[in-house]
Amino acid sequence: MNKTLLGYVPNESPIYAIHPFVKLYFLLVVSLFPLFITAPEWNFLLMVVIFALMMYSRVNMNTLRIYVPVAISMGSIILLSYTVLGGIHPEYQLIIQFGGIHIYWERIRDAIVVYFRILPMIVTMVFFLTTSRERDLIVAMRSIRVPFVITYVFAMALRSAGMVLEDFQIVRQAEQARGFDSAGKSLFYKIRKYVMYMIPLFALSLRRSEEFTNALVARGYAFTGEASRVKRADFILTHYHFSTLDAILTTIISLAFVALLVLRYGFNYFGLEDSWIIEWLRQTLSS
Amino acid sequence: MPAIVEVQNYSWEYLNTDQPALNNITMTIDEGTFVGVIGPNGSGKTTLAYSLDGLIPGQYHGIKQGSVKILGREVEEYPRGELQRQVGVVFSDPESQFTAMTVEDELVFGMENLGMSIPEIRERLDWVLDLTNLAPLLNKPPYEISGGQKQRVALAAVLAMTPKIMILDEPTSMLDPLSRRRVFDVLARLKKEQKNTIIVIEHSLENLIPLADRMILLSQGEITMDGPTTDFFQHIDLLLEKGISPPGAMRFFYELKRAGVYRGDFPLTAEEGWKHLERLFENSTTEGYPL
Numbered sequence: 001m002n003k004t005l006l007g008y009v010p011n012e013s014p015i016y017a018i019h020p021f022v023k024l025y026f027l028l029v030v031s032l033f034p035l036f037i038t039a040p041e042w043n044f045l046l047m048v049v050i051f052a053l054m055m056y057s058r059v060n061m062n063t064l065r066i067y068v069p070v071a072i073s074m075g076s077i078i079l080l081s082y083t084v085l086g087g088i089h090p091e092y093q094l095i096i097q098f099g100g101i102h103i104y105w106e107r108i109r110d111a112i113v114v115y116f117r118i119l120p121m122i123v124t125m126v127f128f129l130t131t132s133r134e135r136d137l138i139v140a141m142r143s144i145r146v147p148f149v150i151t152y153v154f155a156m157a158l159r160s161a162g163m164v165l166e167d168f169q170i171v172r173q174a175e176q177a178r179g180f181d182s183a184g185k186s187l188f189y190k191i192r193k194y195v196m197y198m199i200p201l202f203a204l205s206l207r208r209s210e211e212f213t214n215a216l217v218a219r220g221y222a223f224t225g226e227a228s229r230v231k232r233a234d235f236i237l238t239h240y241h242f243s244t245l246d247a248i249l250t251t252i253i254s255l256a257f258v259a260l261l262v263l264r265y266g267f268n269y270f271g272l273e274d275s276w277i278i279e280w281l282r283q284t285l286s287s
Numbered sequence: 288m289p290a291i292v293e294v295q296n297y298s299w300e301y302l303n304t305d306q307p308a309l310n311n312i313t314m315t316i317d318e319g320t321f322v323g324v325i326g327p328n329g330s331g332k333t334t335l336a337y338s339l340d341g342l343i344p345g346q347y348h349g350i351k352q353g354s355v356k357i358l359g360r361e362v363e364e365y366p367r368g369e370l371q372r373q374v375g376v377v378f379s380d381p382e383s384q385f386t387a388m389t390v391e392d393e394l395v396f397g398m399e400n401l402g403m404s405i406p407e408i409r410e411r412l413d414w415v416l417d418l419t420n421l422a423p424l425l426n427k428p429p430y431e432i433s434g435g436q437k438q439r440v441a442l443a444a445v446l447a448m449t450p451k452i453m454i455l456d457e458p459t460s461m462l463d464p465l466s467r468r469r470v471f472d473v474l475a476r477l478k479k480e481q482k483n484t485i486i487v488i489e490h491s492l493e494n495l496i497p498l499a500d501r502m503i504l505l506s507q508g509e510i511t512m513d514g515p516t517t518d519f520f521q522h523i524d525l526l527l528e529k530g531i532s533p534p535g536a537m538r539f540f541y542e543l544k545r546a547g548v549y550r551g552d553f554p555l556t557a558e559e560g561w562k563h564l565e566r567l568f569e570n571s572t573t574e575g576y577p578l
Contacts (some may be wrong), residue, residue, distance in 0.1 A: 134388040134428075155388055162430070211383035214342055218378075219386060219397040220371035220448065235395040235408045 005129040005137075005158075013131075015057040019246040020136035021143045022253075027128040029253050031121045036264045039275035040116035047120045050127050059130045067126065075115050082111035095285050105285055109278055134158050139240055148232060156212075163208060164201070171200045291452060291484050292316035292339060297353035298508075299334055299343055308334040310508040311353070316486070316501075318451070321478050323495045323516070324488045326505035327530040332488045333379075335505065336456045338362070339486070341370040357452065372401055375445035379457035381437035385429045390421060390440050393429050397448040411447050419443040419473050435466025442473060452484045453477075459491055467491055474498060493534045496520070496555045504529060520553055536560030543567075 015023075030050075034043050055061065083103050092104035134155060141151045175181075175196060182190045263269040272278055294314050300307040309331045316322055326332050337343040341362040344351050355362050357373055365373075375397075378384045387393040394415060398408045416422045419439045424432055429440050438458055445453065455474075459467040471494040477483060478498055489495045496502075502519040504512040506529050512522060520526075523533055523541045533541065536557045543549035549567065554560035 135392065138388065156386075159385075159388065159430075208383060211378065211380065212386070214337075214346060214376075215378065215384035215386055217342060217346060218340060218371060218376045218384070219444070220368040220400040221386070221396075231402055232399050233403060233405050233408060235399060235405055235412075236392055238405055238409075 004131060004133050013058045015131045017243075017245065018249065019143070019240055019242050020132065020140035021242065022246045022249050023128055023132055023136060024140035025250055026253055027124055029257050031124040032257070033260060034117040034120045036260055037117070037270040038113055038272045039270050039278070040112055041275060041277045042270050043116040043120050047123050050120065050123045054127055054130065057127075057131050059127075063130065064126065067122070071119065071122075074118065078115050078118075079108075079111045082107045082114070093286070105282060108285065109272070109282070112278070112281070113272070135236065139236060142234060142237060143240065143242070148234075160208075164205065167204045167208070168197065168201055171197050171204065174200070289318055290315040291318040291358060292486075293354075293356040293359070294338075295354045295356075297338065297351075297355055299338060299349055299351055301347065301349045307350075307508050309338065312508075312510055313353075314503065314510060314513060316484060318484055319482045320484055321474075321498050321500045322484075322486045323492075323499035323502045324486060324505060325490070325492065325495075325502065325531055326511075329507075330505040331508040332505055333456055334508075336376060336454045336486070336488055339452070339454055340374045340376045341365060342376070368400060371397070371448065371450070373450055374452045374454065375448055375450035377438070377441050377445050377453070377455045377458050379460045381434065381441045381461065382430060384441050385437075388428060389425070390427055390429050390432070391425045393440055394421075394444050394447050397444055401448060411449065415443045415447045418446065418476060433466070435462050435469055438462055438466065438470055439473065442470060446477070450483070452486065455485070455487045455489070457488055457490065459489065459494070467494055471495070471498065492531075493556075496534065504531070516555060517552065520555060523553060 030046075033046055037043050037046070054064075084101055086102075086104065086107040088102055089104055089106070092106040094102055095105050095108070096103045137158075138151050138155050141154070142148070180193075180196060182193055185193075260270075264271075292315060294312050297309060297312045298307045299309045312331075312335070324332055324335065334343060337347070338355050339357065339362070343349070344363065357365075357370065362370060385393055387396050391412075394412055395408050398411060403411070416425070419442065421436070421439060421443055424436060424440070429437060432440070438461075442455070442458065459470050462470065474485060474487070475498055478485065487495055487499070496516060499516045502512075502514065502516050503510060504519070504526065511529060512519060512525060520533065520537060523537065526533055532538075533553075534557070536559070537553045537555070540549055540551075540553045540560060540563060544553075551563065554563045
């Protein structure tokens with residue numbers, strides 16, 4: 001298995017045939033789709049398509065289970081915000097009332113629409129992160145001529161995030177070895193004592209940054225992307241070739257986006273008025 | 288052979304410290320020499336390594352006196368990135384010196400910085416992979432491999448830049464004995480096949496001694512002893528006084544000498560020690576003690 005940013009993909013997977021730029025392009029464009037789609041069933045269909053792509057890419061679907069509680073809590077928060085905490089709107093259709101809490105049909109509908117807009121965006125991001133490594137992200141950016149210094153800083157940010165987490169574990173274990181353990185204590189206690197983790201972590205980060213700077217200097221790196229005024233070759237890009245398949249996929253993604261815009265604004269597709277789920281829900285709740 | 292490193296009356300004192308980390312050091316190192324630098328903690332070994340690579344005074348604040356010349360030129364006079372073509376440093380903590388996301392990216396990073404062409408990078412990459420046996424790890428993130436592999440990656444990344452001078456600052460201090468052996472195997476091959484000047488700062492003398500042409504003992508920022516490896520290790524009293532523990536074979540013959548049953552040179556390696564011991568036994572039956 002090859003470790004990706006958020007999971008694992010087997011050594012043999014069709015996803016490796018795809019240029020990293022196409023994956024990044026897919027993420028950037030397809031995650032915009034739900035913004036132009038109001039009907040939840042179409043956004044649900046988009047999610048199904050992305051899940052199918054994950055399965056086709058042989059992503060370990062078990063790793064996705066961790067997102068189920070996130071999706072449920074997110075849905076609950078959105079529903080509560082729109083309904084229980086949604087305020088009083090006499091112009092809306094009242095479904096039910098408990099004391100001062102008014103539940104309107106329009107607010108439930110809006111909550112469902114928003115939820116089904118956010119979900120496919122997250123699923124698209126998860127698809128990208130479970131099928132891409134840090135290197136893919138860098139290659140994708142470099143292949144569209146993003147300056148080296150920006151891609152490098154971005155790569156180091158990714159790397160340092162992992163290092164800080166590792167350092168945090170080290171500090172925590174060291175504190176526990178000295179008898180400091182916040183397990184079983186109240187949340188307030190944990191927050192108050194968190195400074196005991198933060199100070200050594202901060203000191204460790206400072207030391208790491210010094211060592212890292214030394215390593216960069218020792219490797220002849222200058223922040224201009226040049227050393228001794230020489231042009232920098234990009235060896236990693238030589239492993240990646242933008243094939244005909246990549247061109248076709250990029251075209252399909254672009255055409256799909258254009259088609260979506262035309263259908264939405266030219267022919268009024270994907271709107272709420274045509275949504276059978278919304279209509280069915282409205283009838284069910286009204287009766 | 289010409290001197291590739293010339294250090295003249297060099298002192299370096301870090302800011303906010305009471306005494307210099309290096310105090311009036313003078314030494315020259317000839318091209319192609321394998322030099323071992325030893326000394327207790329805080330003796331100035333790392334400061335010396337940083338001074339030769341230009342990290343001092345470039346990256347640190349302090350007071351410098353005297354001169355440090357690489358290939359006849361003062362380190363501060365080199366344009367940015369130019370000194371690193373001549374001097375490569377491998378640090379003790381392999382984790383902290385990684386600058387890229389995969390082993391391959393790590394190996395080519397320095398070469399890219401030096402402005403090498405793609406074919407040149409490919410050629411050197413193949414060479415360094417052959418030297419260090421890292422080909423199976425090429426696509427792995429460097430922080431997910433073992434400690435020994437990490438240090439070999441760090442070494443390979445510097446080797447790929449083919450510097451004239453290689454400085455290794457306690458490269459095996461965080462490694463197990465087998466991984467140490469592997470790092471020194473690479474250095475042995477490098478010494479045999481290339482003409483690099485190699486300076487190794489190390490506590491593990493068993494691996495260092497067989498390779499070193501010359502040894503330097505640093506203590507409290509000063510060069511206490513400097514000489515060819517064989518001569519250097521004849522002064523075990525001084526090494527022990529400075530807290531340096533010689534390898535077992537050497538220590539054994541030192542004890543024999545102290546007991547008055549041995550008069551010859553101390554063997555540098557266990558193999559040499561065995562030969563000495565054989566001769567000792569042969570002579571003891573014919574000539575009697577001491578030998």
